Amino acid sequence: MPANRFNGFTDYGIGIGLRAPHYQHILTRKPVVDWFEIISENFMIDGGRPLQVLDEILEQYKVVQHGVSMYFGSAEKPNREHLRRLKELVKRTKTPWVSDHLCWGSVDGRYTHDLLPMPYTFEAAKITAQKVREVRDFLEVPVAVENVSSYAEFHVSEMTEWEFLNEVVERADCGILLDVNNIYVSSQNHSFDPVAYVSSIPAERIAQIHIAGHSKYRKYILDTHDHPVIDPVWKLYERAIQRAGHTATLLEWDDSIPSFQEVHNEALKANRFLSATLLATAV
Amino acid sequence: MKLLKLQRTMARAVMQPLTSSERMQRKAPDGRAMRSYAARFIKPNDRLTSFERLEIYNRQYWFRLLSSMLEDFPGLRSVLGDRRFEAMCKAYIVDCPSRSFTLRNLGAQLESWLGKHPQWAGRKQALALDIVRLEWADIEAFDGQAEPVLRLEELSGAAGENLRLKLQPYVQLLDLRYPVDDLLLEVRKDDEDTDFASNAFQERRKRKRVQAVAQLKPDNIFLAVHRIDNSVYFRRIQREEFAILTALKRGKPLGKAIEAALRGTSIALEERPAAVQKWFQNWATLGWFCQLQKNPANS
Numbered sequence: 001m002p003a004n005r006f007n008g009f010t011d012y013g014i015g016i017g018l019r020a021p022h023y024q025h026i027l028t029r030k031p032v033v034d035w036f037e038i039i040s041e042n043f044m045i046d047g048g049r050p051l052q053v054l055d056e057i058l059e060q061y062k063v064v065q066h067g068v069s070m071y072f073g074s075a076e077k078p079n080r081e082h083l084r085r086l087k088e089l090v091k092r093t094k095t096p097w098v099s100d101h102l103c104w105g106s107v108d109g110r111y112t113h114d115l116l117p118m119p120y121t122f123e124a125a126k127i128t129a130q131k132v133r134e135v136r137d138f139l140e141v142p143v144a145v146e147n148v149s150s151y152a153e154f155h156v157s158e159m160t161e162w163e164f165l166n167e168v169v170e171r172a173d174c175g176i177l178l179d180v181n182n183i184y185v186s187s188q189n190h191s192f193d194p195v196a197y198v199s200s201i202p203a204e205r206i207a208q209i210h211i212a213g214h215s216k217y218r219k220y221i222l223d224t225h226d227h228p229v230i231d232p233v234w235k236l237y238e239r240a241i242q243r244a245g246h247t248a249t250l251l252e253w254d255d256s257i258p259s260f261q262e263v264h265n266e267a268l269k270a271n272r273f274l275s276a277t278l279l280a281t282a283v
Numbered sequence: 284m285k286l287l288k289l290q291r292t293m294a295r296a297v298m299q300p301l302t303s304s305e306r307m308q309r310k311a312p313d314g315r316a317m318r319s320y321a322a323r324f325i326k327p328n329d330r331l332t333s334f335e336r337l338e339i340y341n342r343q344y345w346f347r348l349l350s351s352m353l354e355d356f357p358g359l360r361s362v363l364g365d366r367r368f369e370a371m372c373k374a375y376i377v378d379c380p381s382r383s384f385t386l387r388n389l390g391a392q393l394e395s396w397l398g399k400h401p402q403w404a405g406r407k408q409a410l411a412l413d414i415v416r417l418e419w420a421d422i423e424a425f426d427g428q429a430e431p432v433l434r435l436e437e438l439s440g441a442a443g444e445n446l447r448l449k450l451q452p453y454v455q456l457l458d459l460r461y462p463v464d465d466l467l468l469e470v471r472k473d474d475e476d477t478d479f480a481s482n483a484f485q486e487r488r489k490r491k492r493v494q495a496v497a498q499l500k501p502d503n504i505f506l507a508v509h510r511i512d513n514s515v516y517f518r519r520i521q522r523e524e525f526a527i528l529t530a531l532k533r534g535k536p537l538g539k540a541i542e543a544a545l546r547g548t549s550i551a552l553e554e555r556p557a558a559v560q561k562w563f564q565n566w567a568t569l570g571w572f573c574q575l576q577k578n579p580a581n582s
Binding site: 041045047048049070075079081106107109110112113114119121151152154155156189191219220222 | 284285286287289290291293294297298323324325326328329330331333335336337339340343344347348351380381382383384385386387425426427428429452453510513514
């Protein structure tokens with residue numbers, strides 16, 4: 001199950017996001033890490049230090065690309081310059097799969113630089129799936145779409161979020177980057193059962209899993225990636241790997257970033273769930 | 284509501300400036316009450332109204348983009364002051380919203396926009412424009428393309444004065460009316476120091492910076508913003524150097540670039556060959572020339 005056509009038949013373990021405050025530590029100490037996830041847009045540039053660091057990382061580590069601005073759900077066509085640069089980077093990193101979010105963020109050529117929520121309609125699913133197909137065909141690598149955290153719902157929605165995700169991935173025949181923290185955040189903001197969400201996803205399409213921390217406010221939760229993972233999110237993670245098997249897992253920590261070791265240790269907590277799942281499969 | 288219409292409706296609200304207390308405006312972009320505008324397409328829940336849910340995205344948009352401007356233009360902030368800088372950024376983002384997939388390009392239009400809106404910098408307009416040029420050049424030099432460096436042996440048999448030398452794309456050349464390189468270095472040093480400083484110390488630093496800006500006198504300088512080992516440096520150059528490098532960047536042949544640059548120079552005639560030789564030696568050492576392109580003019 002874990003190595004599937006949506007993650008290039010790889011069997012990656014537990015990774016962490018490659019972030020600038022950790023560059024020095026990684027390049028000098030060369031810690032043992034299964035893999036790093038990079039934010040594609042940070043490296044879709046012509047030269048300089050970021051690319052030099054990336055090349056040094058690539059010499060020693062496996063790297064997977066994760067994007068933040070493809071906006072599969074935007075009604076407009078993909079940006080050709082974006083695609084061209086992304087493909088250049090794909091060739092450089094040899095990433096086995098590429099992921100980006102199931103959201104929109106630009107309209108009429110104007111970018112919000114945010115992950116805006118989708119209306120869960122059949123029209124939106126069709127448009128989004130078409131775009132995912134176009135991007136995958138252009139990049140020539142498997143594509144996985146990630147569920148986002150959201151703070152708003154639309155009157156026009158015709159289905160639940162997980163039904164919409166299923167509709168898109170079936171139409172696009174693509175993979176899922178299942179973010180269990182995002183499921184938790186949205187479940188609290190929209191009062192749905194997160195376990196029902198995880199249980200409804202086609203497990204055979206899960207290419208990768210994201211875990212992260214968030215910030216709780218009085219009336220809602222924000223997906224801030226600046227805290228350790230909380231227990232209810234680990235529970236969802238456990239449920240996800242019970243269904244999907246030993247899947248490539250990545251911890252996101254993007255703000256108030258602690259030491260490399262602290263971030264890596266937090267990610268490695270996933271091991272206890274992975275081991276339990278392996279054991280359960282063995283017996 | 285169809286997808287495109289919904290996205291246009293939401294984007295208009297999300298990209299509308301916040302109030303002075305950083306809340307969503309009560310009036311929607313179409314002049315109606317924002318409450319009914321939001322309620323048209325966003326569901327409320329048991330804790331938040333449609334307005335409040337939309338407001339989360341409205342605030343995130345502005346916080347994210349303003350934070351990006353602040354990160355990219357700390358020098359301009361020190362010239363304008365915190366409040367004016369923030370107000371200017373809001374006006375700039377309204378006029379020039381991001382049209383790129385990366386926030387790296389958000390400030391690409393700032394120099395030309397600021398040139399057309401002198402009210403933001405007032406008497407400091409020339410200084411403000413200079414610092415924006417420098418900060419944008421810094422961004423371009425940081426991640427601009429580097430091509431293979433010219434090797435000396437490539438020059439043997441090359442076409443003398445008709446030779447077309449190509450400058451590294453990351454090298455940025457600036458003709459500035461103020462010595463803003465010193466100012467920017469000072470601002471950055473302050474920012475690094477204040478990361479670990481007390482509030483009182485930060486206030487003293489801020490006052491010192493305001494004084495430094497106020498006292499900055501015009502002084503025409505020429506600057507090359509470049510990279511060594513992937514770190515960006517500001518190198519002051521002579522007017523003649525600037526002229527040669529600019530001409531080369533525009534694709535002029537070597538002979539014409541040197542001839543035009545030395546027209547009207549104050550460098551004594553007999554000292555010119557040595558000066559030119561020294562400049563080229565420096566530039567070559569810094570790796571500023573790209574490998575020769577295989578075209579007839581260079582053979």
